[in-house]
Amino acid sequence: MSDILPQLIQQLFNGLSLGAIYALIAIGYTMVYGIIGMINFAHGDIYMVGAYVGLVTLSAVGTQSGLPIWAIIGLMLVVSVFVTGVYGLVIEQVAYKPVRQSPRLVALISAIGMSIFLQNWVALGQGARDMAVPSLLPGAVNFHMGDFEVFIPYTRILIIVVTVVLMIALTLYIKRSRMGRASRACAQDMHMANLLGIDTNKVISFTFILGAMLAAVGGVLIALAVGKLNPFIGFLAGIKAFTAAVLGGIGSIPGAMLGGVILGVAETFAAAYISSEYKDIVAFGLLVLILLFRPTGLLGKPEVEKV
Numbered sequence: 001m002s003d004i005l006p007q008l009i010q011q012l013f014n015g016l017s018l019g020a021i022y023a024l025i026a027i028g029y030t031m032v033y034g035i036i037g038m039i040n041f042a043h044g045d046i047y048m049v050g051a052y053v054g055l056v057t058l059s060a061v062g063t064q065s066g067l068p069i070w071a072i073i074g075l076m077l078v079v080s081v082f083v084t085g086v087y088g089l090v091i092e093q094v095a096y097k098p099v100r101q102s103p104r105l106v107a108l109i110s111a112i113g114m115s116i117f118l119q120n121w122v123a124l125g126q127g128a129r130d131m132a133v134p135s136l137l138p139g140a141v142n143f144h145m146g147d148f149e150v151f152i153p154y155t156r157i158l159i160i161v162v163t164v165v166l167m168i169a170l171t172l173y174i175k176r177s178r179m180g181r182a183s184r185a186c187a188q189d190m191h192m193a194n195l196l197g198i199d200t201n202k203v204i205s206f207t208f209i210l211g212a213m214l215a216a217v218g219g220v221l222i223a224l225a226v227g228k229l230n231p232f233i234g235f236l237a238g239i240k241a242f243t244a245a246v247l248g249g250i251g252s253i254p255g256a257m258l259g260g261v262i263l264g265v266a267e268t269f270a271a272a273y274i275s276s277e278y279k280d281i282v283a284f285g286l287l288v289l290i291l292l293f294r295p296t297g298l299l300g301k302p303e304v305e306k307v
Helices: 004-036 043-061 069-099 104-126 154-176 178-188 190-195 200-226 233-248 253-273 276-293
Strands: 140-145 148-153
Touching: 004 043, 004 140, 004 148, 004 154, 004 178, 004 200, 004 233, 004 253, 043 069, 043 104, 043 200, 043 233, 069 104, 069 200, 104 233, 140 154, 148 154, 154 178, 154 200, 154 253, 178 190, 178 200, 190 200, 233 253, 233 276, 253 276
Parallel strands: none
Antiparallel strands: 140 148
16 A cells, blocks of 8 residues: 555656647647637647657757757757748648638548648658657656655656746737737637738738647657657647547637646556556547537537627
8 A cells, every 4th residue: 555655646747747748739729729610630740740850950969969968959849849830830821721711621631631741741751660769868856655666757857847838938928919819819709800900810820830839849858758759659649639629628728738637647547557558548538528528628618609
């Protein structure tokens, strides 16, 4: 019994770091849906592209460059955020803007096509095999609780710290900046925002770019934590993040954060105390339950039809 609490702490920390990654990706889904009512199913592959851009940057700089580790990781994040921001804009202009007024099924098919394109684009350029990512932050914080040793890798600590900082910055930006206020106005009523002089096309493009940037940060951080990546990691991560967005309430940024944390913790506990083969069942079982008993999600609001 004395080992139960330390094991719970260990798995809780693992779940929080995984949930932080899901939250970073889920925000992109929920922002796009909140403004234009569409699901960007290519968003998970943007996360994958961000991870690859970070790895290419690391390869170009080199671990023996003489730069401090924090500068190398910072450079990986900056380059990845910039490049994937461009990808986000291109996806919006190519796959969404031309079909924005079409039935939602058309936009869905366009997004799936873009997802498949990105997977194969990276597979052709970098190869379809697993690629190793050098460990820049080896080691961990260790402390004993009874006979059990709690092991907290530095990379997991980095994920949680960076995610918390980004969540606070995003919340302040959405609440206080001019573009943030414009985004909230578009989410309330796109047509009225347009009549009031808000450049709705600019707001939509900004939403895709911001979501891509956050996903890129998640991609770089998880690549450093796991130590490998391939062109197909974005599909399952994207589906999980979409599940987190629905769980928290699609269209709600705090809901995406909460849904990501809940999903990450649930997956980790399922893998630890049931079986790793059941973690996906638990994740999508949560989605089914929330859709049955609370279709709007934990923090979502019922959609009000405007007349």
